[in-house]
Each structure stands twice: as C-alpha cells, then as structure tokens.
Amino acid sequence: MTSQSEIADFIKRLIAKEIGKEVTTIDDAVAFNDLGLDSVNSIFLLGDVEEHYKIDIDPLSLYNNPTVSSFTEHVYELINGRN
Secondary structure (H helix, E strand, O other): OOOHHHHHHHHHHHHHHHHOOOHHHOOOOOEHHHHOOOHHHHHHHHHHHHHHHOOOOOOOHHHHOOEHHHHHHHHHHHHOOOO
C-alpha cells in the first residue's frame, strides 16, 4: 500500500523537475501556481501521476486540490478507491 508521504514525495519530485528547483524547496501548503506551475506544467504533472499510480484523475482536481498536501490526499483516496 502506498502511503500519503510516498505520494507527496513523488509529487514534489515531479514539481521540482518541472520548475527546475530542489525538492526541498517545495512546500506542501503552497499553491501549485505560487510554486511556478502553469497550466501546461500541471497537465504534465497530472499525466505523470496517473501513469505512475495507474489511476484516472479529473483535471479539475488540480484546481480543487491546489497544493501538494490536498492533491496528495486526493490521489491517496483515488488509489484506495474511496473517491
């Protein structure tokens, strides 16, 4: 079973790669757009998470869960079939 911390770490690595920053600079509580992700980066992030965890994610979920913390919780629920 994948833990929420593993999911958060994976998402932070993807974001760091997209925006060219160190993983340690990615704050779980900061909105994706404030981290420097634009709509194009967000689509890549979404696709990478879907592919890695073999789940389908509604693109609007990034807007409804605009931080690493909230998006992690959403992905965790999708993986475990609760959403």
